[in-house]
Amino acid sequence: MLDFLSEISVICFASCYLLALLLELSRLIGRYPGRGIAVLAVTVIGLLTQLAYLTLRATGSDGGDELSRLATWMDWSLLTSFGLAVCFLVMYLRRPDTVISFFFLPAILLLIGLAMMLRNQPPFxxxxxxxxxxxxxxxxxxxxxxxxxxxxxxxxxxxxxxxxxxxxxxxxxxxxxxxxxxxxxxxxxxxxxxxxxxxxxxxxxxxxxxxxxxxxxxxxxxxxxxxxxxxxxxxxxxxxxxxxxxxxxxxxxxxxxxxxxxxxxxxxxxxxxxxxxxxxxxxPAVGIHTTMPSGSIVLGEILDQPEVFLR
Structure with missing residues (x-):
């Protein structure tokens, strides 16, 4: 299962959001039965694949740098686009007769594009x-x-x-x-x-x-x-x-x-x-070693007693 999820790339969920936008743009041409269901389906698929992708990056299971735990500009751009996609889905469920997709989906795609532009930025x-x-x-x-x-x-x-x-x-x-x-x-x-x-x-x-x-x-x-x-x-x-x-x-x-x-x-x-x-x-304890006839003595954390060093 993990091997299958590791094959998910940015192209997967970006394609879903792009398809949802194209389906919504078909409103300008005419009415098509089942369009709303199709938009919801591809949007949900896009959210699930994006969630899987971000989860793999968060857990370090994507084969990337161990320190890359959602700590790059690319990750934060993808997280922002994911949040917008969630908001779009909720608002679309409440008012499927509106054209909020004309505003939300292009913004989501732009953020994903920005993430790809920043993918080579070093992580924090x-x-x-x-x-x-x-x-x-x-x-x-x-x-x-x-x-x-x-x-x-x-x-x-x-x-x-x-x-x-x-x-x-x-x-x-x-x-x-x-x-x-x-x-x-x-x-x-x-x-x-x-x-x-x-x-x-x-x-x-x-x-x-x-x-x-x-x-x-x-x-x-x-x-x-x-x-x-x-x-x-x-x-x-x-x-x-x-x-x-x-x-x-x-x-x-x-x-x-x-x-x-x-x-x-x-x-x-x-x-x-x-x-x-x-x-x-x-x-760490600060120790000063000095050799005396009686052996080796460690003088740690007594720097405030300079007379010790003068004996």
Missing amino acids: TRSEAFEIWRTVHAIGMAAGSAAVTVGFLSGLMYLFQSRRLKQKRAGSTIRLPDLETLQRLSRGCLLTSLLSVGVGVLAGVVMNLNRWGQVGWTDGGVLFSGALFLWLLIASIVEMLYAPARRGHKVAYLTLASFGFLVLAMFGVLGSPHGEPASKPGP
Whole structure:
């Protein structure tokens, strides 16, 4: 299986995105049955092959330099194009009647072309890559946590305002945003938290690959962060594809549950060595050897006693 995946090249997923663009451009000619399904199919194939390609580069299984763990300009261009492709797929599923492909797909292909132009650029060192991905990991998880918290608060306000409306007390001195505004805010926070936590989890995986050469999948912080991302993914899919989940109290309940997963993830991180800085070895002992009648004496870390050297 690994031998088969190792045959995947940039041409494979670039061809898929190009074919999807050509299929979408056929809108200018006329209507063709099954075109939308074909666009979705080739886009999904392109995403899967690109994911496999990036995974092989991240794990060093592509036969390249051991230090090349998504630590080149080529890798980052491909990651950006992958993120755009994911956004395109999600938006296309929601509104297949639009022509967003005319904007997204050319940008994706341009980024892939840029990656090919930068393929000969030397990679960053492992320590440099670790620091960069650690920063991305921290920013992604912090932004995701903030979005989940804002969604939780908007969900609480939605439920509180809905109860006040039922009791006909919404016109009192305590004013809150209307339900439609709170509902839009909850949905926006759900999607934002999914993207941010996804970036944070991915960056954490690459960070550990650059630091240790492996990922501690059984670590509590990793497990709970992955569970948070999985929940956000499921909640976003339900909200997107299940129409009743977009209305009423259901969005608020999804944001409340997301906050619960966030709390569990925080306890998982705090209760494990996840994220702790690596212990750095102390500086080598400075020793001065001098020969005396009684033998060889090592004078280490006593440089502040110069009288020793004068005896």
